[in-house]
Amino acid sequence: MEQIQIIDAKNHVGQTVQIGAWVANKRSSGKIAFLQLRDGTAYFQGVVVKSEVPEEVFQLAKNLNQETAVMITGEIREDSRSKFGYEIGISGIEVVGESHDYPITPKEHGTDFLMDHRHLWLRSSKQHAIMRIRNELIRATYEFFNNNGFVKIDPPILTGSAPEGTTDLFETNYFDQKAYLSQSGQLYMEAAAMAFGKVFSFGPTFRAEKSKTRRHLIEFWMIEPEMAFTHQEESLEVQEQYVAFLVQSVLDNCDYALHVLGRDREVLEKYTKLPYPRISYDDAVALLQKNGFDDIQWGDDFGSPHETFIANSFDQPVFILNYPKAIKPFYMKPHPTRDDVVICADMIAPEGYGEIIGGSERATDYEYLLEEIRNHGLDENEYSWYLDLRKYGSVPHAGFGLGLERTVTWLAGIEHVREAIPFPRLLNRIYP
Known part of the structure; x- marks a missing residue:
């Protein structure tokens, strides 16, 4: 299975690939987890559907912390709703490096705090x-x-x-x-x-x-x-x-x-x-x-x-x-x-x-x-x-x-x- 970078997703539509990335953000409902992924080349969305993956994969996706490093396996598909234009339907997740209590959260932070970090x-x-x-x-x-x-x-x-x-x-x-x-x-x-x-x-x-x-x-x-x-x-x-x-x-x-x-x-x-x-x-x-x-x-x-x-x-x-x-x-x-x-x-x-x-x-x-x-x-x-x-x-x-x-x-x-x-x-x- 080929390992690619996010920026090259457009060249792999319909293919199952691996991507090394960090979890920038996440949200989930009862049946779907959405992971905002970044790998240094670009950001895009990973989608985990509960009914399509083993239960442990879905639970792992729901509980990933911000900035955890992961190796994602899944199929690249087009996503007309995003500016980037592509997403990955995730079938497997491997945690490479854990992250706990990441200091820069999606909330507003002051300039001095951000400069210190x-x-x-x-x-x-x-x-x-x-x-x-x-x-x-x-x-x-x-x-x-x-x-x-x-x-x-x-x-x-x-x-x-x-x-x-x-x-x-x-x-x-x-x-x-x-x-x-x-x-x-x-x-x-x-x-x-x-x-x-x-x-x-x-x-x-x-x-x-x-x-x-x-x-x-x-x-x-x-x-x-x-x-x-x-x-x-x-x-x-x-x-x-x-x-x-x-x-x-x-x-x-x-x-x-x-x-x-x-x-x-x-x-x-x-x-x-x-x-x-x-x-x-x-x-x-x-x-x-x-x-x-x-x-x-x-x-x-x-x-x-x-x-x-x-x-x-x-x-x-x-x-x-x-x-x-x-x-x-x-x-x-x-x-x-x-x-x-x-x-x-x-x-x-x-x-x-x-x-x-x-x-x-x-x-x-x-x-x-x-x-x-x-x-x-x-x-x-x-x-x-x-x-x-x-x-x-x-x-x-x-x-x-x-x-x-x-x-x-x-x-x-x-x-x-x-x-x-x-x-x-x-x-x-x-x-x-």
Whole structure:
């Protein structure tokens, strides 16, 4: 008898199979027991009819505890009443691992309780669906960049310097000197781009930022492409093509997860239409001021309410272009006709999800970059390797970073970024 996974039930209709699963929930009447089964690939229903099985099988089904691991034997059949479309008529049950007093019951639980039990909360249908979408974004990211001629390069996680200053970095001892957990792989990707042309990294980054907002994590994952012989407008086209590709991949491959999450496919389909709108920082400030945001002045960075209003004005992901130089990192290319802004862009997701991409064209002039490093109070000796890139064949280049968890949060339509990563690290949480 073949052992299958739930997700493959559609290929075995009318066949008797075995499935290893956990009992997510159950209900029973006098004559029928319904088991909600999950195996990591999907959820579906198992049906035990008292008159069709030995009495001990029916009694076992009625008395199974939540999260008991079982090996089920039965016939796969179509089930038009469920979104999944299939169920199993159970003829045999073997208990593989018992479960008693499972702490996460079908009732409501508080966030702290669920976070304390994150190792178990991941088993729930909603969290399972979110992780499926996360997995699809990871898969699609590799497909997109591999198909477009990018080489994956892995930057170090331990670094001796910081791309954006050391104020929110985790410091550690590196034998007899200081080191930091990486807040971005970008500077290293610039070096890689000078060797390989088009590169991307995909790895964990760390920010010791004491923020408790629903958009912030201490440890998160970033996708950071960098492209040689590339100006900002070309980079923006790659960014919007990449994001639209991610959205389409979720639509194509995560239908069941979107259904579990109650995510409207038609809303997501709007985000596959290109090009995405663009608005300058100057015009964005004017738009906000015109609409009652008296707290914003030219030179300020945007907060969540500002980003939400701007994005809602377009109902699509939107690029905000060319921010003030004073609020951006040292490595961004100066504007050719203005000394108060740099050539950069943030992509703001619609529906109040905020910035998901930050990117820029990079400064290429050695003397300018050296001066900016000094102006930012950074040690030029620590950046000598970075300055070398401007001495030996400097070329126009641009890149960006996309935050994986913020993108998952947006596409899954969930409230808080903490549910978009398997084991979140938050300001006051490093357990489990």
